[in-house]
Amino acid sequence: MNTAIARNARWAGRLASRVGCPLLMLVYDHDGAALPRPAVHAGKRGRREELVRLPGGHHEAFIGRHDRAVAIGLSFLRRHLLEESHDDA
Numbered sequence: 829m830n831t832a833i834a835r836n837a838r839w840a841g842r843l844a845s846r847v848g849c850p851l852l853m854l855v856y857d858h859d860g861a862a863l864p865r866p867a868v869h870a871g872k873r874g875r876r877e878e879l880v881r882l883p884g885g886h887h888e889a890f891i892g893r894h895d896r897a898v899a900i901g902l903s904f905l906r907r908h909l910l911e912e913s914h915d916d917a
Contacts, residue, residue: 844873850908851877854889854897861886878904 844851853871855864864881871879880900882888889897 844870844877845875847877848875850904852901852904853877853879854900855879855881856884856886856888857881858884859886859888 851871853867855867855871856862857864859867868879868881871877882893882896884892
């Protein structure tokens with residue numbers, strides 16, 4: 829494994845537990861750049877994480893099933909921005 833990738837995975841895992849806001853992580857099962865296993869581990873350490881596992885590789889969200897990634901992101905934003913703002917009112 830590339831040393832830089834391993835270092836970044838450890839860094840992300842440590843930082844995820846410090847994130848206080850909602851955190852959306854799209855993890856692609858065949859990603860060779862952002863390895864799925866460390867990404868899942870980091871996502872599980874977040875306090876308010878939402879981890880979504882999807883089939884595909886690193887660029888799947890951009891050139892493959894872009895519509896699916898956008899729909900997941902919009903749903904996440906609606907729930908956490910719109911619903912939480914109504915709860916605070």
